[in-house]
Amino acid sequence: MFYLKLKFSHDWDDIVIIRNFIITILSRKITNYDEAYRVALVASELMENACRYSTIGGASIELEQGINETHIEFRIKNITKEENIKEFEKIFHIINTGSAGEAYKEMMLRVINRNDETISQLGLARIRYEGQSEISYEIESDLEPLLKGSERIDSQKQRILCVKSKMSIIPKKIGEAHGI
16 A cells, blocks of 8 residues: 655646656555656646646645555646636546547647647646546635645635546565665
């Protein structure tokens, strides 16, 4: 069994630190390095989205693996504006329609055919395709700041977005894990 919960601010340097921490701890305790890297890729993409679309109050990431389970689950929470959620829902629908490969290809074509230089929005498609991960989301009603000392949340304009990801991993065999 493995459970990790971290809270972080909108500091992009934190993403690199947390990604490297995830690779280190998972490759030592849970799975091999390649699998840990794939898990960290998904975590990194989700954390980048949380930083990019958060308004206030920080973000949190949770990783969990149950006893004798061959998958790991993520939950990334961030506080964002209503209009960001509406845009997220449109992209999410594209990404979860059809096969992961087709959704990734469709998102790539959207980027290529766009005339502006806005954000690519490829991250969620990449998670599903390259990370071989299931993704879902929910909008939470508990609007407490995710970091202590953050300002209060305006419940009329903001929501907590929780993106969930579940991916299979190859667990280490008994006696294979190394101590930290």
